[in-house]
Each structure stands twice: as structure tokens, then as C-alpha cells.
Amino acid sequence: MSDIKSICVYCGSSNAVTPAYLILARELGQALVQQGLRLVYGGGGVGLMGACAQAAHQAGGDVLGIIPRFLLQKERIYEDVEHRIVEDMHTRKQMMFDESDAFIVLPGGIGTLEEAVEMLSWARLGLHAKPMAFLDEDGFWDPFFELMDHIIEGKFTPEAFRSLLIHADTPQMAISALKDHHVKLS
Numbered sequence: 292m293s294d295i296k297s298i299c300v301y302c303g304s305s306n307a308v309t310p311a312y313l314i315l316a317r318e319l320g321q322a323l324v325q326q327g328l329r330l331v332y333g334g335g336g337v338g339l340m341g342a343c344a345q346a347a348h349q350a351g352g353d354v355l356g357i358i359p360r361f362l363l364q365k366e367r368i369y370e371d372v373e374h375r376i377v378e379d380m381h382t383r384k385q386m387m388f389d390e391s392d393a394f395i396v397l398p399g400g401i402g403t404l405e406e407a408v409e410m411l412s413w414a415r416l417g418l419h420a421k422p423m424a425f426l427d428e429d430g431f432w433d434p435f436f437e438l439m440d441h442i443i444e445g446k447f448t449p450e451a452f453r454s455l456l457i458h459a460d461t462p463q464m465a466i467s468a469l470k471d472h473h474v475k476l477s
């Protein structure tokens with residue numbers, strides 16, 4: 292049986308994106324609750340992060356938001372859920388990592404990419420074995436997977452790294468892929 296209890300979601304903070312992405316974020320929030328999983332996220336009320344957290348909270352789930360003080364206004368902290376205010380981005384990211392057993396990456400911008408790639412690079416260095424799934428419905432992450440193919444074909448990263456790159460197109464698929472992967476690693 293999988294022992295994944297908390298999933299960290301990395302996702303975009305923009306409100307200007309196509310509504311389908313916000314809907315997917317809401318669906319993910321609901322799916323986490325249905326599976327009895329806690330959501331760990333960046334603590335804001337904007338964009339996909341706000342959509343995911345509000346959906347999870349409204350469905351009665353556990354949510355932990357972690358936000359740096361300087362972003363309280365900009366990312367409109369979502370105060371209805373458990374939250375921690377930290378002093379810098381590094382502490383936020385470390386705490387999000389420490390509080391979770393696996394990661395799901397929804398569509399997002401440079402911040403989302405940075406968070407996901409840092410966790411992949413820590414995995415590459417053998418610093419953790421927490422699985423990560425990229426979730427989209429429309430191939431949003433395809434260019435990232437093409438870039439990873441390119442890097443692996445160039446032998447900058449070993450072929451074995453592919454097993455860490457999970458791509459899912461529904462929240463349920465993402466969650467079950469993480470659970471399967473977790474069992475394999477342990």
C-alpha cells in the first residue's frame with residue numbers, strides 16, 4: 292500500500308490564463324480530497340494555486356499553504372486554510388518539500404518550472420526519492436518533455452532518469468501514478 296499522505300502541488304499564479312487550466316486545478320483539489328490526501332501548496336489565493344486550494348478546502352480536505360511574507364499581498368494569501376508565513380522563497384520551497392511525500396505539477400510559469408526542476412535536480416542528485424507527476428489535459432507540458440528527451444539523447448542526463456518523468460492527463464491518473472511509483476521506490 293502506498294504511504295503517500297501529502298501532495299505538494301506546483302502551479303501557476305496567474306489569473307489571466309484560459310479557464311480550462313483553473314478548472315483542472317479545481318478538479319485536482321477535489322481529487323486529492325476524495326483520495327484522502329493533504330494538499331501542500333504555495334499559500335496564495337490567485338491563479339491555479341488559489342483554484343486548487345479553494346476546491347480542496349470547500350470539499351473538506353486538509354490544506355497547508357506556505358507563503359513568504361513579501362508575497363502576502365501579491366499572491367493574496369488564502370487565510371481560510373492552515374498557513375505558514377516564512378521569510379524567503381528558499382524557506383518556502385524547503386518547507387513545501389519537507390511537508391510532502393510527492394509532487395504534482397500543473398500548468399504554470401517560470402516559478403512553477405523553477406520549483407519542479409529543482410525537485411527533479413535534487414532527485415537526480417539522489418537527495419530524495421519523492422515522485423513527481425506533470426498534469427495537463429492539452430499537452431501543455433509536451434515541450435518540457437521534448438526538452439528532457441533532447442537532454443537525455445545528448446547524454447547529459449542518464450536514460451534511467453526517464454522513470455522520474457511522469458506525464459498524466461487527469462488528476463486521478465496523476466495520483467495513481469504517484470502511488471505506484473512510490474511503492475516501486477520503497
Ligand code: AMP
Binds near residue numbers: 403
Ligand atoms: P508562476 O508559475 O511564475 O506563476 O509561479 C508559481 C509560484 O511559484 C508562485 O507562487 C511563485 O511565488 C512561486 N515561485 C517563483 N519562484 C520561486 C522560487 N524560486 N522558489 C519558490 N517559489 C517560487
